[in-house]
Amino acid sequence: INSLATYRPKLHFAPKKNWMNDPNGMVYFQGEYHLFFQYHPDGTTWGPMHWGHAVSKDMITWEELDIALYPDEHGTIFSGSAVVDWNNTSGFFPDEPGLVAIFTHHLDGTEERPPVQTQSLAFSHDKGRTWTKYEGNPVLGPDTKVDFRDPKVFWHKETEKWIMSLATGQTITFYSSPNLIDWKFESEFGEGIGSHDGVWECPDLFTLKIEDSEEEKWVLIVSIGDNPEFDRGSFTQYFTGSFDGSTFTAEHDSIKLLDVGKDNYAGVSFSDIPDEDGRRIYLGWMSNWRYANQVPTDGWRSQMTLPRELAVRKVGEDYKVIQRLVGELNSYFSEKVDIDECIVEGTKTIKVEESYVDLTLNLERVDAEQFGITVHHTKEQHTTITFDSAKNVLVLDRKKSGQIDFSDMFLLDQEVKLENTDNVQLRLVVDSSSLELLVNGGEYSLTSLVYPDKACEAISIHTFNGTIKAAGYVSIPCK
Ligand code: FRU
Numbered sequence: 001i002n003s004l005a006t007y008r009p010k011l012h013f014a015p016k017k018n019w020m021n022d023p024n025g026m027v028y029f030q031g032e033y034h035l036f037f038q039y040h041p042d043g044t045t046w047g048p049m050h051w052g053h054a055v056s057k058d059m060i061t062w063e064e065l066d067i068a069l070y071p072d073e074h075g076t077i078f079s080g081s082a083v084v085d086w087n088n089t090s091g092f093f094p095d096e097p098g099l100v101a102i103f104t105h106h107l108d109g110t111e112e113r114p115p116v117q118t119q120s121l122a123f124s125h126d127k128g129r130t131w132t133k134y135e136g137n138p139v140l141g142p143d144t145k146v147d148f149r150d151p152k153v154f155w156h157k158e159t160e161k162w163i164m165s166l167a168t169g170q171t172i173t174f175y176s177s178p179n180l181i182d183w184k185f186e187s188e189f190g191e192g193i194g195s196h197d198g199v200w201e202c203p204d205l206f207t208l209k210i211e212d213s214e215e216e217k218w219v220l221i222v223s224i225g226d227n228p229e230f231d232r233g234s235f236t237q238y239f240t241g242s243f244d245g246s247t248f249t250a251e252h253d254s255i256k257l258l259d260v261g262k263d264n265y266a267g268v269s270f271s272d273i274p275d276e277d278g279r280r281i282y283l284g285w286m287s288n289w290r291y292a293n294q295v296p297t298d299g300w301r302s303q304m305t306l307p308r309e310l311a312v313r314k315v316g317e318d319y320k321v322i323q324r325l326v327g328e329l330n331s332y333f334s335e336k337v338d339i340d341e342c343i344v345e346g347t348k349t350i351k352v353e354e355s356y357v358d359l360t361l362n363l364e365r366v367d368a369e370q371f372g373i374t375v376h377h378t379k380e381q382h383t384t385i386t387f388d389s390a391k392n393v394l395v396l397d398r399k400k401s402g403q404i405d406f407s408d409m410f411l412l413d414q415e416v417k418l419e420n421t422d423n424v425q426l427r428l429v430v431d432s433s434s435l436e437l438l439v440n441g442g443e444y445s446l447t448s449l450v451y452p453d454k455a456c457e458a459i460s461i462h463t464f465n466g467t468i469k470a471a472g473y474v475s476i477p478c479k
Contacts, residue, residue, distance in 0.1 A: 007297050007433040007451055010356045010477075011332060012286065013062045014303035015052060019044050021292065022150075022202060022266035022285050023304055024051055025068075025082030025101050028273050033059050034128050035283075035304070036068055036101070038079060044301045045293045049076040051103065053128065058328040059281070059307040068131055069103065069122060074138055078104035078117070079150040079202055083180075084272045085123075089162070090180045092123040092134075099124045100180055101131065102164065104149040105138055117141060117148040119166070121180060140183045145169050150202045152268055153180070159245035165203035165220070170196050172203045172222060174248065187247040189220070195237050195255045198225035204268040205243060208280055208312045208321065217312045217319055218243040220250075221258060221282075223266045226289035233290035233409055234265045240312065240319040251319070258321060260416035261396065261446035262288045262409070263434070264305055281326060283307045286434055286447060291407035296451055297433075305447055306429060306436055313443065315419075322442035325429065333358055333475035339461075341471035344371070349460040354476045357456050359428040361472035365389055365421060368466035375430055375459055377402060377452030383435060385428075387421040394418055394439065394446070402452035416444055426472075430456050 008014060018041055025036035032055045039052030051069035054062040069077045080103030085093055090100055100123045107116040118138030122131040141148050150167045156176075164175040164183060171190035175183040190200065202223040207216040217240050226234040236258040239250040258264070267284025284305045287295065295301060308323040337352055339361065345368075363371060365387075372386035383401045387394055396414040404410050418424075418439075427438040432455050437446040461470050 006453060008300070009303050009431045009433060011060060011329070011429070011431050012303040012306060012434065013054060015039065015300055016064055017300050018042070019046055020052060020285075020302040021046065021287070022079045023268060023283055024079050024103065026268065026283070027082040027084065027099060027271040029084050029099060030127055032057065032127065033270065034082065034099075035062060036082065037304075039067065041067060044299065049078055049106070051077050051101070055128070058331075059283075059326060060328055060332060065129065068128065069101065072133065074105035074118065074120060075107040075116065076105070078106045079266065080104055080119070081152045081268065082271060083153055083155065083162075085180065089178060090121075090123070093125070099128050102151045102153045102180065104151065106149070114146045117146070119151045119164070119183075134181070136181065139181050140164075140175065143168070147199050152202070152204045154206065154271060156245055161245070163205070163245070165205045167200045167203055167222070170200050172200060172220065172248075174246070176246070189248045189250075190222075193250055193253065194222065194239060195224055197230055197232070198227040198234070201225055202266040202268060205248065206269055206280055208310055210319070211311050211313045211322070217241070218248065219310075219312065219321060220248055221268065231409055231412060233262055233288040235259070236265060236267060236284065238321055240321070256320070259284070259445045259447050261414050261437070261448045263449045264445070264447040265289070267305065269310070279326075280310045281307050282310050282323070284447070286449060288409070290409045294406040295449065296403045296406055303434070308445075315443070320443055323438060323445045324442045325427065325436070325438070329358070329429075332478065334478040335476050337474040337476060339470060339472045339474070341469065343467050344461050344463055344470050345467040347460050347462045348470070349458050350474065351458045352474050352476060353457050355455050356429070356431045356477060357459070358475040359426065359430070359459060359472065360475070361426045361428075361461075361470060363387070363424050363426065363461070364469040365423070366467040366469060368463040368468050370464040371462065371468045373426070373428070373459060373461050375428075375435065376457045377450070378454050378457055381452040383448075383450050385437065387418075387424060389421045392418050392421055394444070396435070396437070396446055396448055398448060398450050401450035404451070414446060414448060416446065418444070
């Protein structure tokens with residue numbers, strides 16, 4: 001099969017050619033969303049990192065532009081963020097506001113010394129098309145810590161300072177600055193809390209509205225690198241709590257996962273979304289370090305998740321980050337195939353032969369022991385999502401989804417414990433080589449790659465030992 005065509009996503013960003021990992025420098029400026037990304041322009045596996053660049057009007061259709069940042073004497077270009085310097089705090093913009101990128105310079109280790117990671121700046125006067133590196137680079141580091149990277153910067157209105165969250169080994173360190181150039185240590189977070197299964201990477205700190213209230217919560221996202229001792233690969237956790245301009249305090253001891261699937265990593269949010277819009281929009285790298293370098297695509301590797309709007313929901317005494325796909329996605333669908341309310345016992349199949357689909361479905365358990373849906377990619381290839389009412393779990397099984405034999409971990413079921421399975425709401429977007437499942441209004445997100453010969457031939461609803469009530473619709477592409 002020609003995997004160049006087969007696996008290439010219709011709705012997700014993927015580079016035209018060669019290797020991509022983390023989203024970087026996501027920022028909205030003068031009518032454009034910018035997506036920079038970890039990019040290796042000379043191969044389809046990870047290598048000396050550059051910042052690739054794409055722009056979009058709606059975060060779904062992206063135009064890939066020239067490489068934004070190239071390696072230099074300080075090293076290759078690792079992950080980081082971008083902001084609009086509206087008030088020329090940096091002095092780079094005497095005439096009109098522009099973009100500043102804050103990123104990690106990485107120098108490989110040698111026989112004499114370990115790797116060196118420092119934070120540097122570049123600025124652009126032409127909407128991100130060309131960049132000038134700051135002559136005083138680096139602006140922060142090196143440090144005694146070898147892992148000292150992935151700066152995410154935002155303007156903290158209350159203290160009128162820039163705040164940088166930086167991944168520093170297995171903690172996040174916060175720095176502040178009046179001008180993006182001079183950085184002062186504020187505090188360090190993470191000792192003895194959260195998951196320490198691997199190195200901490202790609203932090204992001206922001207406020208989110210609490211659903212159905214006027215209140216907000218501070219949320220800190222932290223990605224956790226792959227650790228060969230465990231079979232989960234790389235994943236993302238978050239903390240909810242408070243931030244006073246200097247210190248972040250988490251309000252819980254439990255480990256909270258942003259995505260219970262295997263393929264959502266290093267995600268961060270857009271900077272400078274206008275106040276009138278008010279959304280906090282996030283997207284991640286849709287892969288897993290355990291097998292990212294082996295996935296069976298030709299000529300290009302990796303894609304991003306769909307953009308998602310984040311909020312916080314109070315569940316009991318706990319606060320959960322919930323995710324919804326951005327409304328911009330709706331204009332990529334025109335028709336609907338209705339699934340009228342019905343009782344299902346056994347299997348009900350809906351034929352939808354499309355290159356991508358968006359399914360909305362409510363499943364109400366009557367007495368089925370197990371129930372769920374299967375996406376039939378082709379006659380032989382399928383992915384199954386099952387709810388087990390005795391165990392209260394949701395399981396995604398991709399063992400028969402197509403090409404699977406490039407990694408043992410790809411075969412493992414993706415499973416999450418739910419409060420109950422009496423009434424589940426599903427939203428599932430199926431593209432050429434991915435499934436993004438949001439359960440119960442985005443309380444759970446399960447993002448999973450698959451490599452079938454075709455996206456979708458049919459969707460079936462099925463039960464085991466009993467019945468369920470089902471209703472919903474499948475949205476299909478514009479013709
Ligand atoms: C996360 C990461 C970052 C680093 C980048 C290098 O996936 O390891 O910590 O900056 O990738 O490409």
